[in-house]
Amino acid sequence: MVVAALIALAALLTSGCVKKPYPAQRPVVEAVRLEHADSIDQEALLAGLATAGSPRFLGIWDGVVYDYELYDESVLRHDLERIERQYRRRGFYEARVTAARVVRTDEHHVRVYVRVAEGERALIRGISIPDLGALPMDAGDAGQSPAFLALKAATTHLQEGRPFDEDAFEEAKRTIAATIADLGYAYVEVTGKAKVDLLTHRVDISFTVKPGLRAQFGKLTISGLGEIPEDKVRASLDLHEGRRYSRSALRDAHDALIELGVFAQVEVVEDTSHPEQPLVPITVRVTESALRSVKLGGGTRIDQVRFSNQLILGWEDRNFLGGMRRFTIDARPGVSWFPTRIPGGTPGDDTILAPTRPLPDNSLRLGLRQPAFLEGRTTGLVNAQYNVYPLLYPAMGEDELVIGYNELKSSVGLERSWWRGRLHLTPSFNVQANFPFVYPGGTTEAMPPGLERVMVDYPEFAAALDLRDDRVRPRLGLYLANSFQVAGTLFGGDVSDLRVQPELRVYYPLGRRVTLAARGTLGLLFPWDYGETLGESNFSVSSPARTRDQHKLLFRAFYSGGPNSNRGYPYRGVGPHGPLGFLVPSSVRCDAQVEHPPRECLRPLGGLSLWEASLEVRAQVVGALDLVAFLDASDVARQVSEFNRLAPHLSPGLGLRYATPIGPLRLDIGYRLPGLQVIGRDYETRVPAGVVGQDPAFPNFGNAGTIYGAPIAWHVAIGEAY
Numbered sequence: 001m002v003v004a005a006l007i008a009l010a011a012l013l014t015s016g017c018v019k020k021p022y023p024a025q026r027p028v029v030e031a032v033r034l035e036h037a038d039s040i041d042q043e044a045l046l047a048g049l050a051t052a053g054s055p056r057f058l059g060i061w062d063g064v065v066y067d068y069e070l071y072d073e074s075v076l077r078h079d080l081e082r083i084e085r086q087y088r089r090r091g092f093y094e095a096r097v098t099a100a101r102v103v104r105t106d107e108h109h110v111r112v113y114v115r116v117a118e119g120e121r122a123l124i125r126g127i128s129i130p131d132l133g134a135l136p137m138d139a140g141d142a143g144q145s146p147a148f149l150a151l152k153a154a155t156t157h158l159q160e161g162r163p164f165d166e167d168a169f170e171e172a173k174r175t176i177a178a179t180i181a182d183l184g185y186a187y188v189e190v191t192g193k194a195k196v197d198l199l200t201h202r203v204d205i206s207f208t209v210k211p212g213l214r215a216q217f218g219k220l221t222i223s224g225l226g227e228i229p230e231d232k233v234r235a236s237l238d239l240h241e242g243r244r245y246s247r248s249a250l251r252d253a254h255d256a257l258i259e260l261g262v263f264a265q266v267e268v269v270e271d272t273s274h275p276e277q278p279l280v281p282i283t284v285r286v287t288e289s290a291l292r293s294v295k296l297g298g299g300t301r302i303d304q305v306r307f308s309n310q311l312i313l314g315w316e317d318r319n320f321l322g323g324m325r326r327f328t329i330d331a332r333p334g335v336s337w338f339p340t341r342i343p344g345g346t347p348g349d350d351t352i353l354a355p356t357r358p359l360p361d362n363s364l365r366l367g368l369r370q371p372a373f374l375e376g377r378t379t380g381l382v383n384a385q386y387n388v389y390p391l392l393y394p395a396m397g398e399d400e401l402v403i404g405y406n407e408l409k410s411s412v413g414l415e416r417s418w419w420r421g422r423l424h425l426t427p428s429f430n431v432q433a434n435f436p437f438v439y440p441g442g443t444t445e446a447m448p449p450g451l452e453r454v455m456v457d458y459p460e461f462a463a464a465l466d467l468r469d470d471r472v473r474p475r476l477g478l479y480l481a482n483s484f485q486v487a488g489t490l491f492g493g494d495v496s497d498l499r500v501q502p503e504l505r506v507y508y509p510l511g512r513r514v515t516l517a518a519r520g521t522l523g524l525l526f527p528w529d530y531g532e533t534l535g536e537s538n539f540s541v542s543s544p545a546r547t548r549d550q551h552k553l554l555f556r557a558f559y560s561g562g563p564n565s566n567r568g569y570p571y572r573g574v575g576p577h578g579p580l581g582f583l584v585p586s587s588v589r590c591d592a593q594v595e596h597p598p599r600e601c602l603r604p605l606g607g608l609s610l611w612e613a614s615l616e617v618r619a620q621v622v623g624a625l626d627l628v629a630f631l632d633a634s635d636v637a638r639q640v641s642e643f644n645r646l647a648p649h650l651s652p653g654l655g656l657r658y659a660t661p662i663g664p665l666r667l668d669i670g671y672r673l674p675g676l677q678v679i680g681r682d683y684e685t686r687v688p689a690g691v692v693g694q695d696p697a698f699p700n701f702g703n704a705g706t707i708y709g710a711p712i713a714w715h716v717a718i719g720e721a722y
Helices: 002-014 042-047 073-089 146-154 166-181 230-237 247-260 544-556
Strands: 028-035 096-104 109-117 123-128 189-197 202-210 216-223 263-270 279-288 292-302 307-317 326-331 334-338 357-370 378-390 403-418 423-438 454-466 477-487 497-509 514-527 609-622 625-637 651-658 665-671 712-718
Touching: 028 042, 073 096, 073 109, 073 166, 146 166, 146 202, 166 189, 166 202, 166 247, 216 230, 230 247, 230 279, 247 263, 247 279, 423 544, 454 544, 514 544, 625 665
Parallel strands: 028 109, 123 202, 216 279
Antiparallel strands: 096 109, 189 202, 263 279, 292 307, 307 326, 307 334, 326 357, 334 357, 357 378, 378 403, 403 423, 423 454, 454 477, 477 497, 497 514, 514 609, 609 625, 625 651, 651 665, 665 712
């Protein structure tokens, strides 16, 4: 079927129904190649030319979806001049295009070859900035002189002994001006000279800085406001008349208004037309966006756990009752068609089961944000959520007991950002209460003994440092975050613990179209009044006390596996598995006396410690389509002291990304490498191999199952994995 479909698609494309006809007058450019251009980024240079290779749909067909690129001799001549100019901008002052060949590859296509003689690249011999001794020493930061700060700014782009680049030279001038302007000199002027010695291929650089008067912010004028109150906008800007002038303060003010989410356009303009005046007037022009919106949509989920449908309804008011408050309400009613799911959740499960028990679920979320709360850049947060959902796992039988939850969540907190929105701090207080119930339709509808309400209340301090160049599709930078929670019983909670989880993400470009991304996270949980069941060696699976303890762990323990975790596994598929007292099948025996419990007994138990690591290579294929190769590893251990280095659960895989307005739509397929899941064990058949430190009562790490016999898992989601 697949081969027939591919043949039919190829016939359709080549028949002219989809593929555009070749032009009759001029040939199509198949590709442009640079020869002996080894010292600069060829992709960037070719991207600036008018003569370019025709884009190919899926990397195969030209003239499909995209238009042809046609060969034009006069355009090519101008492109050859562009190549030489670009080389000179990079310090190759003797670079020449020595030859250009146009080779016809077939009746309709030509390939263009351009040969370049680069010559020797000019290096920076010295950088000088005249003394700025006329400026007061207190103009600098931490006792550093303005001249030192200016030179430091220049050397962030230019360094002695390094190749000269005109773009870096211009950027250095802008950086010097911004550095001096941040010291209060709004009228600063910076000029630069680059003296090139063609004999020695050396460049001497000098900058002249004219600081002008030291200034303060003058009158602040805001135009374009309609419904949005001006006092809240002024508070968010934080540009008070008489405050020392700073160019970075203007950038922060601009970003602060953008983050409010109520303006389609923001422009912060300074009037520097009167350099003799110590006060600099500031004008802020804004255009309000639509303040109210309705959301309507739907979604489908199918994986090794469930098949479900959801309706998405939402409403948002960005000026709720005035005061620029943002109120959102989001409802997602749906149904899970139990026991339908992707086959292969467990060994021998290779058939798609028909739905017999519809399990209704819903999520209702309310959120209120108050900008300029307490002070201009702080936002007050209030959130409430009511959820109804079933607790599902792979291998659940058609008539098995299905536990559901009425879940209430609420939080109040503050959010504050610094450093142009790159550093975020969010202290909050949170309450979560889960009330279990039994979905009808199973062999029994009796509530298991010991299965009671679990309430957790905790203050949380979350911090994030975002140094990425783009939040949606990052290519360079890092992201560092941490969450610190302390749960207690002071306000009626049922658990007391300390929970911390730092995370680091790093991004680095390997080329114009290729990005290397890495992620690592660590989780530690220190419970004070629960968690004993994770170390039990002799237990009664139906003990109410054991059920209560496992029920608390369900909402606080760490789990791994899934689309944003280890992608070789289904959701929560990594880590210790064993019998859960409130989900024990009636048809099998799961007590501790059973040496190897049957697969129907095995559920994720969670753990008190977690580590995850991931490496991705992301490559842009064509247009909005990206290809990803990844390597995931993770482990969950029962105790904080048991970071199990013998269980990497190593999973390589491939993925596709398609860019959409709400983020990339992605498909990932992960493969569990045999022998590298739990070292020293036959992981798939769950036969213990006497690994040191393993509890003999829990020799089983569960089984992630297969899909039609292959040890893989696949995931569909919106947004990058990290």
